[in-house]
Amino acid sequence: MNTKYASINSIGAAPWKFLLLAATLLFSYALPAHADDHEEPAAATEEVAEEEAGPVDDYMELLEAQGEYAPAYDFFTTSMLWTVIAAALVFLMHLGFATLESGLCQQKNVVNVLFKNVFIISIGVITYAFFGFNTHYPGDFNGWFSWGGMIGDLNAEGGNTWGYGGLGLAMTGFGDFIFQAMFAATGATIVSGAVAERVKLSSFMIFAVLFVGVAYPVAGSWHWGGGYLASLEIPFKDFAGSTVVHAFGGFGALACVMVLGPRKGKYTENGIKPIPAHSFPLAAIGVFLLMFGWYGFNGGSVLSAEPSALGLVFTTTTLGACAGAIGAIVVSWVMLKKPDLSMALNGLLAGLVGITANADVISVSGALIIGLIAGGIVVVSIIFLDKSKIDDPVGAISVHGVCGIWGTIAVAIFGDGDFSMATQIKGALLVSAFAFIFAYVVFSVLKALMGVRVSEEEEERGLDISEHGQEAYGS
Amino acid sequence: MKLIKAIIKPFKLEEVKDALSEIGVEGMTVSEVKGFGRQKGHTEIYRGSEYTVDFLPKVKLEIAVTDDLVSKVVDAIVNASQTGKIGDGKVFILPIEEAVRIRTGEKGDTAL
Numbered sequence: 001m002n003t004k005y006a007s008i009n010s011i012g013a014a015p016w017k018f019l020l021l022a023a024t025l026l027f028s029y030a031l032p033a034h035a036d037d038h039e040e041p042a043a044a045t046e047e048v049a050e051e052e053a054g055p056v057d058d059y060m061e062l063l064e065a066q067g068e069y070a071p072a073y074d075f076f077t078t079s080m081l082w083t084v085i086a087a088a089l090v091f092l093m094h095l096g097f098a099t100l101e102s103g104l105c106q107q108k109n110v111v112n113v114l115f116k117n118v119f120i121i122s123i124g125v126i127t128y129a130f131f132g133f134n135t136h137y138p139g140d141f142n143g144w145f146s147w148g149g150m151i152g153d154l155n156a157e158g159g160n161t162w163g164y165g166g167l168g169l170a171m172t173g174f175g176d177f178i179f180q181a182m183f184a185a186t187g188a189t190i191v192s193g194a195v196a197e198r199v200k201l202s203s204f205m206i207f208a209v210l211f212v213g214v215a216y217p218v219a220g221s222w223h224w225g226g227g228y229l230a231s232l233e234i235p236f237k238d239f240a241g242s243t244v245v246h247a248f249g250g251f252g253a254l255a256c257v258m259v260l261g262p263r264k265g266k267y268t269e270n271g272i273k274p275i276p277a278h279s280f281p282l283a284a285i286g287v288f289l290l291m292f293g294w295y296g297f298n299g300g301s302v303l304s305a306e307p308s309a310l311g312l313v314f315t316t317t318t319l320g321a322c323a324g325a326i327g328a329i330v331v332s333w334v335m336l337k338k339p340d341l342s343m344a345l346n347g348l349l350a351g352l353v354g355i356t357a358n359a360d361v362i363s364v365s366g367a368l369i370i371g372l373i374a375g376g377i378v379v380v381s382i383i384f385l386d387k388s389k390i391d392d393p394v395g396a397i398s399v400h401g402v403c404g405i406w407g408t409i410a411v412a413i414f415g416d417g418d419f420s421m422a423t424q425i426k427g428a429l430l431v432s433a434f435a436f437i438f439a440y441v442v443f444s445v446l447k448a449l450m451g452v453r454v455s456e457e458e459e460e461r462g463l464d465i466s467e468h469g470q471e472a473y474g475s
Numbered sequence: 476m477k478l479i480k481a482i483i484k485p486f487k488l489e490e491v492k493d494a495l496s497e498i499g500v501e502g503m504t505v506s507e508v509k510g511f512g513r514q515k516g517h518t519e520i521y522r523g524s525e526y527t528v529d530f531l532p533k534v535k536l537e538i539a540v541t542d543d544l545v546s547k548v549v550d551a552i553v554n555a556s557q558t559g560k561i562g563d564g565k566v567f568i569l570p571i572e573e574a575v576r577i578r579t580g581e582k583g584d585t586a587l
Contacts (some may be wrong), residue, residue: 274521336523343522383523395522 069162076162079170079304083179089296090182094121094189096293100286101193102472104342104394107278108462109197110472116192116201120208124185127213132184133177136217136225143227145218151177170304179300183245188212190249191439193394194257197275198264198459201467203452207442211252215438219431220244229427234420236427240301242357242407243428250401251432254390255439260452262391264459272386275393280341287345291321294352298359309360316359317352320371324351327375335379343379346395350378353400354407358415366414373410374403405432476571476587477545479552481536482510482564487556488534494555495538498547504537514562533564539571541584 063070098117102110128136134148154173158164164173171179188208195204223229223244229236238244265273277283298317302309328347333339354374355367362370381398390397408428412421446452453459458466465471483491488505495503509530516529540548549566557563574586 272524274524274526276519276521332523336520338520340520340522386523 066161067158067163072162075305076170079306080172080175082305082310083171083175083300083303086296086300087175087179087182089293090179090186090300091121091293093182093186093290093293093297096286096289096291097186097189097193098286099282099289100345101196101394103279103282103284103286104193104277105196106275106462107472108464110278110464111468111470112201112463113192113196114472115468116196116204116208117189119205120188120192120212121185123205123209124188124212125181127209128181128184128217129177130213132213132217133180135214136180136184136220138221138225141221141225141227143231144222146221148217165303167306168303170306183241183297184212184216186245187216187249187252190246190396190400191253191256194253194392194396195260196393197463198262198453199256199260200450200452200454201463203443203446203450207256207439207446207452210442211439215252215435216248219248219434222431223427229423229430232420232423232426234418234423236423237361237411237415237417237419238357238408238427239360239411240298240356242353242404243431245404246353246356246400247404247408247428247432248435250397250399250404251436252439253392254397254401255436256443256452257390257392257397259440259443259447262389263393264456266391267389277342283342283345287348290349291352294321294356298356302360313359315364316362316367317355319364319367320351320355320359320374321348322351323368323371324348324354324375324378327351327372328379329375331376331379335383342395343382346378346382346399347375349399350374350403353403354410356404357407358411361411361415361417361419363414363416366410370407370410370414374406377406378403401432404428476574476584477540477542478569478571479536479538479540479545479548480567480569481538481552481556482508482533482566483536483552483556484558484562484564485532485534487558488536491536491552491555494551495548498544498551500538500540500544500548500551502538506535506537508533508535512562512565531562539574539587541587 063073066073066076069076094117098114101117102113105113130150131148133151135146136148138146138148153159154177159173161172162170165171165176169176188211191208191211192204217225221227223236223238236243241248263275266275267273294317295314298313299310302313325344325348328350329339329344332343332347336343351371351374354370355362358370359367378395378398381402382392382395385392385397392398405428408424409421412419412424443452454463454466481491485507492503510533511529511531514531516527516531518525519528520526536552538548545568549568552566573582575582576586
């Protein structure tokens with residue numbers, strides 16, 4: 001007896017004493033309800049049920065609203081949450097574009113570059129709401145073109161249930177819209193970098209409305225919208241848009257640059273006279289922001305919160321980016337004698353673009369190889385285009401156009417699944433050619449009607465003063 | 476009164492400023508400038524294309540002193556900013572016709 005007491009005391013404030021106390025309290029709390037049940041079973045049960053189940057009732061109502069899809073509610077909500085977060089991340093890419101482009105241009109044109117970026121995201125999302133979304137996803141159509149109208153209440157008619165897209169599109173109608181809307185504007189943003197420092201603002205704005213508002217959803221409908229490319233025997237595969245977003249933008253940019261011409265003084269009789277970036281910190285910040293946003297771009301393209309695909313895509317995306325940077329660093333260091341920061345930055349993006357078509361179907365080694373090759377390709381392409389007197393201040397044509405095609409082809413080389421190299425090439429060329437021709441025609445018409453270029457004087461003065469009457473950094 | 480203008484290498488500024496305070500110089504104006512002499516520029520490379528940057532960053536000091544301090548100030552500047560390598564800079568001595576202290580309206584030597 002003594003020893004027992006001693007041992008109890010020596011333990012002191014032992015956990016088991018607390019648990020015993022807690023158990024006693026819980027039991028005593030439960031007791032009165034039990035007692036009531038015995039005395040007045042019917043009334044007591046009802047009262048107790050109402051008291052305890054209030055918040056649970058609300059939840060049950062939510063479940064009931066899903067109808068037959070109630071069992072999928074948990075995964076549905078998780079996936080939708082991820083989708084809207086991914087949409088916000090893709091939106092952030094516009095901040096990345098804005099900082100990257102302004103960093104790589106001259107100080108006297110920064111306001112103009114930023115202004116174009118603000119305009120593009122604004123008009124991009126609006127046109128997508130007015131007609132883009134329904135043109136991009138027309139439902140049943142001839143596979144080539146179907147003009148859509150404005151979006152309505154996308155929550156209606158089960159649009160806010162699992163039934164909207166099931167496992168393959170685990171989000172509500174509005175989630176689907178907003179995620180895709182963020183993608184749409186990136187096409188024109190790609191062009192804005194390539195034409196920077198000499199394009200006429202008003203002409204560019206008109207071009208952007210048409211390129212993003214019309215061309216993008218039409219081209220996109222051929223694949224994601226279920227059109228021609230999606231209905232081939234072995235369908236075209238472009239996971240997150242190496243072709244339908246990046247090559248689309250890159251080749252549109254090429255067309256515009258060809259119509260526009262190079263910046264004054266860039267190509268002289270004695271060779272290329274470089275026009276260096278005015279702020280490498282801004283450019284680097286831009287690239288890192290773009291990579292951050294890319295987690296939404298690729299990660300969100302899983303179209304659900306399916307853990308296996310999500311983890312894989314995040315991994316391949318990252319590896320592709322890193323390998324791209326390394327590839328560009330190695331190739332540019334060898335070719336140019338000194339390591340060039342702007343090439344390293346472009347290389348990171350090239351790796352990301354290269355991985356975008358195939359991130360969900362490749363292995364770790366595949367991701368590394370695709371990224372490495374993209375990094376090498378982008379350096380060679382940038383130098384080649386410059387030597388061919390195609391003036392691209394930010395390397396957009398090489399990063400998005402050339403590497404977009406590479407990423408699309410890489411699906412057939414490294415992708416685990418049923419893919420056809422012929423189809424991949426066909427799809428890549430089809431969309432790229434369409435973007436190029438569309439941009440070339442529109443920009444040429446604008447050139448004839450109103451000019452697409454500022455005057456030599458305005459270009460020398462800087463677009464900030466000539467087009468905006470403002471300075472980027474104050475004085 | 477003399478105005479001493481010195482073009483020196485930017486990283487030497489602190490040393491020169493300290494040397495001048497030691498001999499009793501109480502004020503100076505400093506500006507960031509670009510220039511070259513026989514040093515010429517250097518080559519930079521951007522995205523595969525080389526270009527020469529002719530103008531190198533320098534710092535210009537302007538110090539107004541009474542005549543008796545001139546040689547001391549010039550020596551201090553030269554000794555503190557000299558590296559022996561090309562591009563060290565130059566010192567110019569200019570006459571000042573008149574000087575005015577804005578706060579009090581004083582003129583002449585007492586304005587310095």
